Amino acid sequence: MTSSTVRTAKPPRTLRPFGVYALHGLATWQDKLIALDYVRGYLLQIDPLNDNTIVLNPHHVERFESATGLAVWEQTIWFTKENSVYYCDTETFLPRLFVTLPYAADGVGVWNSTVYVTCQKLGYVLVYERNTSRKITQFALPGVGEANLTIRDEELWLCDRIEQTVYCLDRATGELQFSVLTPFDNPTGLTFATDPASQQSTLYVAYAGEEAYIRDNPNEDPSHELTFRDRTFIHPLSVHYNKQERYALSNGYLIEMSYLEELLPLDAVDLEDLEWRIALPAETDRQKVCQVDAIGLPFTEELKDGQRVAVFKFASLKANERHIFGWKAVLEVRGIKYQLNFDDTYRAPELSPEFQARYLVDDDELAMDKPVIQQAARDAIGTETNVLRKILKIRNFVYDRLSYGIKPHIDTPDVVLERGIGSCGEYVGLLLALARLNGIACRTVGRYKCPPFAERQNVPLEPDFNHVWLEFYVPGFGWLPMESNPDDIVEGGPYPTRFFMGLPWYHAEIGKGITFESLRSKGIPLSDLLDISVGDLAINHIRFTILGELE
Numbered sequence: 290m291t292s293s294t295v296r297t298a299k300p301p302r303t304l305r306p307f308g309v310y311a312l313h314g315l316a317t318w319q320d321k322l323i324a325l326d327y328v329r330g331y332l333l334q335i336d337p338l339n340d341n342t343i344v345l346n347p348h349h350v351e352r353f354e355s356a357t358g359l360a361v362w363e364q365t366i367w368f369t370k371e372n373s374v375y376y377c378d379t380e381t382f383l384p385r386l387f388v389t390l391p392y393a394a395d396g397v398g399v400w401n402s403t404v405y406v407t408c409q410k411l412g413y414v415l416v417y418e419r420n421t422s423r424k425i426t427q428f429a430l431p432g433v434g435e436a437n438l439t440i441r442d443e444e445l446w447l448c449d450r451i452e453q454t455v456y457c458l459d460r461a462t463g464e465l466q467f468s469v470l471t472p473f474d475n476p477t478g479l480t481f482a483t484d485p486a487s488q489q490s491t492l493y494v495a496y497a498g499e500e501a502y503i504r505d506n507p508n509e510d511p512s513h514e515l516t517f518r519d520r521t522f523i524h525p526l527s528v529h530y531n532k533q534e535r536y537a538l539s540n541g542y543l544i545e546m547s548y549l550e551e552l553l554p555l556d557a558v559d560l561e562d563l564e565w566r567i568a569l570p571a572e573t574d575r576q577k578v579c580q581v582d583a584i585g586l587p588f589t590e591e592l593k594d595g596q597r598v599a600v601f602k603f604a605s606l607k608a609n610e611r612h613i614f615g616w617k618a619v620l621e622v623r624g625i626k627y628q629l630n631f632d633d634t635y636r637a638p639e640l641s642p643e644f645q646a647r648y649l650v651d652d653d654e655l656a657m658d659k660p661v662i663q664q665a666a667r668d669a670i671g672t673e674t675n676v677l678r679k680i681l682k683i684r685n686f687v688y689d690r691l692s693y694g695i696k697p698h699i700d701t702p703d704v705v706l707e708r709g710i711g712s713c714g715e716y717v718g719l720l721l722a723l724a725r726l727n728g729i730a731c732r733t734v735g736r737y738k739c740p741p742f743a744e745r746q747n748v749p750l751e752p753d754f755n756h757v758w759l760e761f762y763v764p765g766f767g768w769l770p771m772e773s774n775p776d777d778i779v780e781g782g783p784y785p786t787r788f789f790m791g792l793p794w795y796h797a798e799i800g801k802g803i804t805f806e807s808l809r810s811k812g813i814p815l816s817d818l819l820d821i822s823v824g825d826l827a828i829n830h831i832r833f834t835i836l837g838e839l840e
Contacts, residue, residue: 303744304493304523306335306342311497312521314359314368314396314437315478318379320485322523323359324478324495325368330354332366332382335523337482337493346382353384358396358407358437359478362419367404369394374406388422390415396437396478398445400460405445407436414438414445414463428463431456433783437478448476448494451778452787454626455479455494455526455539467530470624470793472540472743474498479526492528497521527839530628535766536574539794541623541839544739546570546797549584549615550827557608558821564809568736568800569597570618575625576798578618586614593803615830621839622739626791627769634677638764640730648730648762655722656703665706666726676729680761680771681789683723688777688784691716695754716773717757730762732802734770739795739833750833758788760801768801797833 306312310328317323322335323345330350334343346353358369367376367387374394375384392410399405403425404417413427414436430436434451444466445458453474457466471494478495500520503513530537548567569590570578581599588599599616640649651657669686670679694710702719705711711719717733724731735757740750760768772788779785792798799805806823808815815821 302337302525304335304337304340306333306340306521306523308342309333309521310519311477312495312523313357313477313497315480315493315495315523316359316361316366316439317480317482318361318366320482322480322482322493323361323366324523325353325356325359327355327357327477327497328519330356337491345379349382349384352382357435357477358394358398360397360399360439362399362401365399367397367399369397369406374404388417393435395435396447398438398440400440405438405440407438407447409433409435414447414458428458431458431465431468433779433785437476439480441481446479446481446492448479449785450475450477452785453793454787455492455528457530465630467532467537467628468626469526469528469530469537469539470626470787470791471496471526472624472794473524473741492526493523494526495521495523534574535629536625536627538575539624539626540743541575541621542743542794543579543619543621543836543839544797545617545619545834545836546737546739547584547615547617547830547832548737549613549830550823551830552606552610552612552614552827554608554826556821556825558606558819558826559608560603560606560810560815562811563603563606563815565601565603565614566593566804566807566809567599567601567615568593568803568805569599569616570620571596571798571801573798575623575792575794577621579621580619582617584615584617585612588614588616596800596803598800598803619836620797622794622797623839624792624794625770629677629763629766629769629790631675631677633766634675634763637676637766640728640762640764644730644762644764645728648732649725649728651722651725653718653721653733654701655718655725656701657722657726659703661703661706662722663726666723669723670727676763679727680724680729680731681786683720683727683729684771684776684789685782685784687716687719687723689781691719691774691777693774693777711774713754713773714757716777717759720759720771720773724761731759732768734758734760734798734801736799736805737797737831737833739797739835741793741795743794743835743838746835746837748834750835752831752833755831756796758792758796 312324313327314325330353332346356368356370360367373389374387377384396407402419406415416425432449432452434449436447436449438447445460447456456468473496475498477497499517504516527540669683691711696712699714702722705715758773769790
């Protein structure tokens with residue numbers, strides 16, 4: 290296996306500098322980290338051992354206000370502010386103009402005689418000669434958001450705020466080598482730092498945003514109110530690129546997930562010889578199942594299409610019986626990003642007859658026989674023939690026509706398309722219908738997301754909703770994930786591709802392509818015997834606990 294790995298000598302540690310509001314830009318200088326406080330204009334020196342924070346420019350903070358990008362070369366500090374790139378020495382910190390762009394300059398990096406500047410509005414990394422300010426060339430930015438950058442030898446590393454992604458590019462050509470998802474949103478700077486003692490290199494990423502919290506206001510009655518506060522910190526990014534298997538993993542967490550049913554029927558129902566099946570977590574490239582235990586009642590385990598399922602058996606179930614039963618699993622979960630590109634799928638093999646018969650059919654009320662859906666399937670891809678381009682065009686077509694909204698039940702894709710608003714399940718239904726009509730095998734995946742608060746460890750966390758997404762199949766490679774609606778965040782696009790062929794660490798993969806939960810009485814599906822559903826018989830309880838970050 291060929292791989293490129295960035296590791297830390299010690300378990301990852303979050304750095305929380307003192308007295309800062311929003312960190313933008315990150316660099317290394319004299320075995321310390323330096324960063325910009327976008328709000329205050331502080332140029333900060335941060336000790337990674339103890340978070341000690343020093344303002345380096347106490348007399349010139351106004352000149353650094355609203356600065357974003359940051360770099361250090363020898364004894365010169367470079368930064369971006371509004372449309373311009375500046376540099377200053379480390380004695381006076383008096384900025385001097387290097388170059389001005391027609392649009393905002395986001396990030397800057399310097400290597401020998403070359404200066405690299407990112408500009409989201411232009412969509413390029415601009416390359417300049419350091420001594421003359423002459424533009425040499427430009428590379429296309431790989432993402433859609435504001436990007437910061439740093440340089441390591443022949444590699445150009447960028448972090449995209451909207452994409453929640455770090456990209457590794459070839460410094461000479463701008464060619465993308467690989468990309469990884471960041472474990473937190475809003476990355477605003479990155480740098481490599483070497484521990485003087487161990488000589489281990491760590492890739493640090495800065496994050497800045499806001500978080501909601503409940504404030505106790507004694508001047509109001511009731512005193513509790515919802516408000517927001519700044520949230521900024523620095524965290525090591527773990528990167529493992531598996532070149533042979535074509536994916537890259539990032540930070541992972543050990544989590545405990547439990548799913549249980551509380552038997553509490555709405556109507557009096559007596560059932561005989563009942564089998565209650567609940568899917569179990571799956572083993573994948575990004576998710577490892579360490580342990581599974583029963584909760585409340587024992588279960589047997591069976592395989593359904595290669596997926597593990599817990600089977601709870603009741604000889605008889607009376608209307609007045611009450612039980613709690615389910616499973617608890619310990620999982621290792623990581624962020625993953627698959628590294629396929631359009632050229633890789635240009636001559637993809639034909640889909641096998643077995644996959645055509647199984648994954649190109651309407652097996653879940655997908656309205657694939659409706660003229661409006663068939664026309665949408667044609668409009669979505671136009672004349673495209675490349676399987677990877679086709680599925681991306683279908684995703685963007687759906688995003689153009691739907692907005693996200695929670696619904697009490699799942700409508701068929703034709704109704705959803707006409708309404709223009711859909712839940713995650715309705716996004717999935719429309720995506721499945723359009724993809725299958727265009728010859729792309731796909732299946733539903735879910736079922737829950739851990740609340741993405743990695744710092745809240747060893748406390749119970751409960752998701753507000755269930756969640757589904759899908760996987761599509763590329764012949765000759767395999768199944769690839771694609772989120773349902775979370776990338777639909779920009780009206781009319783361009784849409785990020787962070788969760789196209791990628792998943793963050795907080796997704797729990799359960800029951801790929803199979804029903805998550807089903808009941809049989811005397812061997813017959815319960816829905817064929819009675820007009821009741823699982824929700825009529827029981828209340829589910831889902832809980833996550835983040836046990837720690839994986840080394």
